[in-house]
Amino acid sequence: MKKNKRIAAWCAAGLMLAALSGCQKKAADGFPGPAEQAGRKLDQVTEKTGHQLIEAAEQANKDALKAGQDAKQKIDEATGDASAKLNAATEKVGQKLEQAGEKIQESAHEARKN
Numbered sequence: 001m002k003k004n005k006r007i008a009a010w011c012a013a014g015l016m017l018a019a020l021s022g023c024q025k026k027a028a029d030g031f032p033g034p035a036e037q038a039g040r041k042l043d044q045v046t047e048k049t050g051h052q053l054i055e056a057a058e059q060a061n062k063d064a065l066k067a068g069q070d071a072k073q074k075i076d077e078a079t080g081d082a083s084a085k086l087n088a089a090t091e092k093v094g095q096k097l098e099q100a101g102e103k104i105q106e107s108a109h110e111a112r113k114n
Contacts, residue, residue: 007049014039014046 032040 004053007053010049011046014042
């Protein structure tokens, strides 16, 4: 945030200097005076800094979006793996229950015979 405040302060200072330099009359030879030249340079720097700030914010936004998508994909993969393992475990438990049921039935048939 300190960087943003510093940039905002430079922008405000640039705007004030630009406003002040715009109030001066041009030199008799038609070329801008030193204050106007300084104001123009400050305007250029301020504009360049503003564009860089916007580009940095856009890049940060893209990076955050990509990180979110990557996290979602990893969560989906982990959930899918967990679901597959749970299904396999459920299947195995079902098979064990069937085997136990068959053994119980066999024991019951043998008990009736005796």
